[in-house]
Amino acid sequence: CVLHEERRGEGACAGDEAFVASSGVGCVPALASLQQPGLLDALALAAPGAVDWPEEPVARLAATCSLPEWLAERLVSSLGAEESLSFGEAINTPGPVTLRFNAAAREADPSASRETLAERLAAEEGLRCVSGVLSPHALSATVAATGGPPRSIWAIGAWKDGLFEVQDEGSQLIAAAVEAVPGERVLDLCAGNGGKSLAL
Template sequence: MTPAARVQAAIDILDEVIAAARTQGAAADTIVARYFSTRRYAGSKDRRAVRDLLFAAIRRSGEVPVSGRAAMIGLAGDRPEVAALFNGAPHCPAPIRPEEPASPAAALPAWLSEKLLPVLGAEQLPALLARAPLDLRANRLKTTRADLLARLPEAVAAPHAPDAFRLPEGTRVEALAEWREGLFEVQDEGSQLLAEAVGAGPGQTVIDLCAGAGGKTLALAAAMANEGRLIACDVDRARLSRLAPRKARAGASMIEELLLDAGREDRALHSLAGRADAVLVDAPCSGSGTWRRNPEARWRLTPERLARLSAMQAHVLDLGAGLVRPGGRLVFAVCSLLPDEGADRLAAFLATRSGWTPEALPLGVPSGAGFMLTPERDGTDGFFVASLIRA
């Protein structure tokens, strides 16, 4: 592909990404993979260049662009070398006309800026969309971080979580023998810190209420030294089914999987009521703390969807609270920096529930009764996390 043809490819993919954002369709990564699966002539350099152009245009456009071409013209306004590639050659973008729309540069849609500016300040907004590092977690059931740092010459220790380390961006993790042996998992350092906040230990009964594919469940299993009872729950059968091969590779044999019926979760959880030493509620959320990895996700979020997510968080937080034994711990977390999903949601819970005491955590900065991790300050994905002790 010529450089100009790469620009046109990025425009074509952008059109699909924009349409998907408006209809809650496939994620940008999925669309990119699908696009190149039918274009075998594109080499690895072509795919990398197209992807870089695509995500640069996405990160630059706060509001949903009117078209892929408008998004790329906006990027071309910042990059003369891109503007020069609108040359009208075959399979290349037509020259830019003076009257054509160009997406304005902005970090966020206006309504989200109004919510996040008071929380983060303008200086932290760019980091929400910067490229994320490749974070990994050493699996304590099989190895140590020190051993992996010795085995992997390009690995460096991450600054906060005790098992966290990093590899260069673009490393083909699944090609590494250490990954196939289950010595480590791909996991953002912030997620690892959430698992640490649970304080799980050998012999305990711990519940991961919104386990998904089980990344934090595996971290909890390692903290528990594979001893005790660890129950991974979720309402999504497809996501939960991904845990089985992962726990086998990690050697985490004590994990139980419990599929819940959405809206009727208490039926499956009844026998666990008031019995757990610790419950992790990593609730479904907007994912605003993960925009570094999925920058087009900010185009998908609407005030209406945020309200629905907030109601869902209230529901699962109540469910989790009912599972904690007296003296046990409830950890509430969202990979979001929006107060609606974090500090405000927790405040609403505490206002209607007595007998819960927030405890200090050695991470992030205070945010209401919890704490907040941010990409700018902590180098992690954005998270709100709170730990509550039941009387």
Template sequence: MTPEGRLAAAIDLLHAVFDQPRRPADAIGAEFFRNRRYIGGSDRRAVSDLAWGIVRQRLRLEWWIGQTGARLTPRLLALAFLILAEKRKPGEAAKLFDAGRYSAGPLDAGEMGVAERLVGKPLMGKEMPDSPRLNLPGWALPGLAARFGDRLEAEALAMEASAPLDLRVNILKGTREEAQRALRAEGLASETTPHSPWGLRMPGRTPITGTNAYKTGLIEVQDEGSQVIAALVGAAPGMRVADYCAGAAGKTLAMAATMNNQGRVTACDVSAPRLEGATKRLRRAGVHNAETHLLEPGDRWVKRRAGQFDRVLVDAPCTGTGTWRRNPDARSRTTAEDLAELLQKQSEILVTSSHLVRPGGRLVYATCSLLPEEDDLQVEQFLGLHPEFRAVPLGAAWSAAGLPGAPPMEGPHLLLSPAAHGTDGFFCAVLERQG
């Protein structure tokens, strides 16, 4: 494809994202390219880089376009990106829109006017309000500011960086050293992660799913922070464990490994397709002590199994603010109304799942959010209403889980962030039910 054709394809992809504002951009992108198999690998990467680069900078681009008074369109977002991020002159950008059969079409007078007004402007200007300047949506800014204080700017910058590829070695099938050797045999170098004893880290664009190590279940894709949360559950051989919001079962897999396939772990979710995908992953990983359960309206499963589990993990649905470096579209896709709904849902899930925990057992609450209202404040509210539970200090939970060294932070609960720890943003609290 020509550069003009790549730009046109990127604008088409942006139109698809605009037309489906509630759907994750990665799913839209996968469908977009699946329907355009004529786009080769290198062109696909170039189109993706351009489109997702625009999505990543959308809040800033929208603000600058708003200053011109123009109506926001995917074409204008692309044009603003060329001028502000790539520092192209208006005439140069105009040629990319109108230089060949497969181009996006010529800029009209209004679009050229926008281009002229953006010349010389910085992508991130001091005159910007905090929200676009820091690339953080207004609804999340108060919570993130309360969380990080004078570290907010550094954390915001880290949320814009590309994330590495973290792998979890499946200890049911081999050691971390064996996994590294297997990857090296296929020309792929990796380094060990500092906090997870099973983690390996590679550059974010490394193709991994075609390797023998992946196909045979020796490795799984999982951020180090997520691995640490699975470890803090403390699932041991012979226990009964529930992964109450299992999703694709990444943490179920990790816990089954720490249990050495002994005992029973139940992966629960409200989505049948997600559980079907989880079943396939469990099979490939050689997990034999896991089962799945679909949570449906009117389901009496929790009532029938009250007090039967040694460990219950609640990886609660959340805004995903901690994963914005991987999912930049969520900055624009999530709203203040979504946050309010999620807070209510998290509270309800935490209470419901707590009934599963036996006396002396532990309830582990986790999110991939950095907002206090989804994290510490949810836990404080729960403990205030349920005195039969107490918080286990992070140091004690860390030591009991056999994690290396001391916790990477101080405080009663775990909080990992991209700037401070090089992981996605994660929160985790370990709560114990009194006997």
């Protein structure tokens, strides 16, 4: 890695010996000054879409969609140049923020539902929520344009009140498919932060 070598030789950025790509953003000014003094100015002035991407389909897919070349080769081979590029763009698109209404909240408030949660999130937080497609407890949430910085979902009052968890619909379906009943023991062998365990 060029940045790794420059860090060692010039002390451009402090930190661990191993370079982690996501931490490289803070090192860009130092690297730019070492390699190309006008790089930052050029980047700031570059028009969107001004990058001269490779013409060759595999190289173009790998570069534009941040895919390893071996995967780009397989995709272009099986899907063709155009469809593989569409696929690459699709897998780089962030997924929706999906919430799971906590059905256990009905014990404290029998009127609690996915719909009342959506109404509360719209009124209090400006979140636009639509019902999920597959799970009866899912809400897909998008932030309304407020002009301010986005608020952490974990700072939302309804989350603090235990009315929802952030959980994709696939995980919600797994919890529903188990059909756990009170008194059963269920071992979740692929637990992340415990969302499916909470749903069970």
